Amino acid sequence: MKTLTEIKKVRCFNRLVLFVVALGLITTFTACSNDDDSDIPVYSLKDVDGNYSGTMLTESDPPVNPQTNSPKEEQPEGATVTAEVKDNQVMIKKLPVDDLIKSIVDEETAGIIIENLDDINYNIPYTAAFNDDSKxxxxxxxxxxxxxxxxxxxxxxxxxxxxxxxxxxxxxxEAEEKGQYTYKDQKLTFEIKATKVEVEGQPFEEFSPTTFSFDMAKK
Structure with a gap:
């Protein structure tokens, strides 16, 4: 009788040990699973939000100030620009419009306008979507x-x-092509094009279409 009681105690103890071991394995598996999940990057269309700085190139067709008899064509450096992307808008601060003004009026008048012009902030609404390149x-x-x-x-x-x-x-x-934000280098690139100009409600027929190309990196 005593032996039977001892056997039951041993069985109960073994069951307890197995339960503790099983519980430990489950806890370990769950922890490992959580660790694995933490390594998976979480993407969001809001990843493009932030502050940017870079350059803006202005190109007119034909050029506003074409250079003649130039032995070697120099690559334009572009104007320095900053922008904030927030609430589905690209908010460009102090948009450089000197070349745009010069394409509308003569150089002397343009100089007077530019000198007396306040800072121009320009917001561009957008709709975002992931590119088909593995995000x-x-x-x-x-x-x-x-x-x-x-x-x-x-x-x-x-x-x-x-x-x-x-x-x-x-x-x-107008924007003929989509802008792009790349995760690898955190760069934002896009182009917009000025296609028509009106001065005091009257079309300016001599205006040359002007393209603004932006190349900016997140700060």
Missing amino acids: GSILLQLKPEPLEIKYTIPTQAQADGEEAPQITIKVTI
Whole structure:
């Protein structure tokens, strides 16, 4: 009888040991599984959000200031630009528009306008989608809106205390191709094109289409 009782105790002890071992294996497996999951990158279309800095190249067709008799064509360096991507918008700060102004008016007038022009901030709405490249990049379907440039040229009337008239230039902007954000180098590249200009509501027929090419890296 005593032997039977001892056998039952041994069996109960063995079951307890097996239960503890099994519980330990389950816990270990769960921990390993969680570790494996933590190594899997999580992608989001919001990954493009952030602050950027880089360059903007301006190219007109034909060029605004063509160089003749140049022994060697120099590559343009581009203007420095910064932007913030947030809430499905590319918000360009202090958009360089010097070349755009020079393509509309003569160089002397352009110089006066540029000197008296306030900073121009330009926002471009977009729709984002993952590229079909194993999520190596995000594509931006840009939806640019017209750009308005308002300026006031100092006049003699203003010196006499009268308010100088304000001139409004409306520029139609288009995006023929999608912009792209790449994960590898965290760069944002896109192009927009000025296709039409109106000065005080009147079309400016002599305007040459102008392309703005942006190449920026996330800060």
